Amino acid sequence: xxxxxxxxxxxxxxxxxxxxxxxxxxxxxxxxxxxxxxxxxxxxxxxxxxxxxxxxxxxxxxxxxxxxxxxxxxxxxxxxxxxxxxxxxxxxxxxxxxxxxxxxxxxxxxxxxxxxx
Amino acid sequence: xxxxxxxxxxxxxxxxxxxxxxxxxxxxxxxxxxxxxxxxxxxxxxxxxxxxxxxxxxxxxxxxxxxxxxxxxxxxxxxxxxxxxxxxxxxxxxxxxxxxxxxxxxxxxxxx
Numbered sequence: 001x002x003x004x005x006x007x008x009x010x011x012x013x014x015x016x017x018x019x020x021x022x023x024x025x026x027x028x029x030x031x032x033x034x035x036x037x038x039x040x041x042x043x044x045x046x047x048x049x050x051x052x053x054x055x056x057x058x059x060x061x062x063x064x065x066x067x068x069x070x071x072x073x074x075x076x077x078x079x080x081x082x083x084x085x086x087x088x089x090x091x092x093x094x095x096x097x098x099x100x101x102x103x104x105x106x107x108x109x110x111x112x113x114x115x116x117x
Numbered sequence: 118x119x120x121x122x123x124x125x126x127x128x129x130x131x132x133x134x135x136x137x138x139x140x141x142x143x144x145x146x147x148x149x150x151x152x153x154x155x156x157x158x159x160x161x162x163x164x165x166x167x168x169x170x171x172x173x174x175x176x177x178x179x180x181x182x183x184x185x186x187x188x189x190x191x192x193x194x195x196x197x198x199x200x201x202x203x204x205x206x207x208x209x210x211x212x213x214x215x216x217x218x219x220x221x222x223x224x225x226x227x228x229x
Contacts, residue, residue: 108161
């Protein structure tokens with residue numbers, strides 16, 4: 001398996017533009033997580049899905065952020081409109097867990113580095 | 118409040134030396150604790166997982182310890198190599214509400 005695949009690896013955009021980040025989880029994994037990483041705050045959970053259903057989106061900073069998982073092999077994280085403070089590395093991770101979201105190993109993608117000017 | 122605190126924030130050692138990274142947590146009820154290694158520009162990768170009943174686990178030159186009474190964990194790296202230069206993140210999971218709490222990591226630099 002190729003692991004968790006994210007795209008784009010790097011994105012530079014101007015304030016106000018829409019940004020869409022994409023993720024393909026490992027086949028067979030039933031949990032998908034979106035994280036944001038900054039130097040100041042470390043890794044922060046934004047949202048996670050179980051069997052394509054959003055379970056906890058309490059980490060989504062505000063209404064400008066939205067995430068979807070239309071099927072088991074694809075998820076998107078969208079920021080509209082983007083702001084400079086959204087600049088960070090966004091990680092997608094997937095896991096195969098038999099009971100609960102917190103007992104399995106998280107497999108991370110390589111991340112999408114977003115810079116909003 | 119569920120928290121994971123790591124120390125030191127950063128560490129520089131010479132190649133071949135040993136080092137120990139610390140993790141203190143207040144997560145309750147405790148489920149498990151993982152150490153992840155994150156190379157620069159890459160995603161984190163799991164090194165070890167420890168449950169309540171385990172107090173030591175090794176993965177090559179990496180040895181993790183857990184004291185569930187004092188809620189402390191350590192990651193010991195033996196005979197460090199240049200490739201050990203990375204951030205090491207302590208992650209604690211709670212049994213309630215499927216919470217996974219990340220520490221901010223320790224940035225380790227190995228000098229030749």
